[in-house]
Amino acid sequence: MKIECPLPLEYLILDVSTGFPTANNQMKSTFNDTCSIIKTPFCIENRTRTDELQDMDTLALYLQQFAEIDFKRANSLPYKTTDILAGLHLLRYLVANDIFQFSM
Secondary structure (H helix, E strand, O other): OOOOOOOOHHHOOOOOOOOOOOOHHHOOOOOOOOOOOOOOOOOOOOEHHHOEOOOHHHHHHHHHOOOOOOOOOHHHOOOOHHHOOOOHHHHHHHHHOOOOOOOO
């Protein structure tokens, strides 16, 4: 039996980008695109390098944009109630944090 040559190391070297967008116009949201009331969506997880932290302060800032709306007149709301919790990153934060406990 003849032993073949090992795989050259050059085949294993890859050039992988960091995965961060280079400009703000490259960032697109996949949720709440039709909801005009959400001015700043909840930040994306694992973005500490770009100073986007998911913590209670960020959650409070996200929910604060809905505090100006008159909740007493429900028929005049420009959004559906589920639009607040429709973001994937917000839902993931609520499930994974230690403050709000959800049983599955």
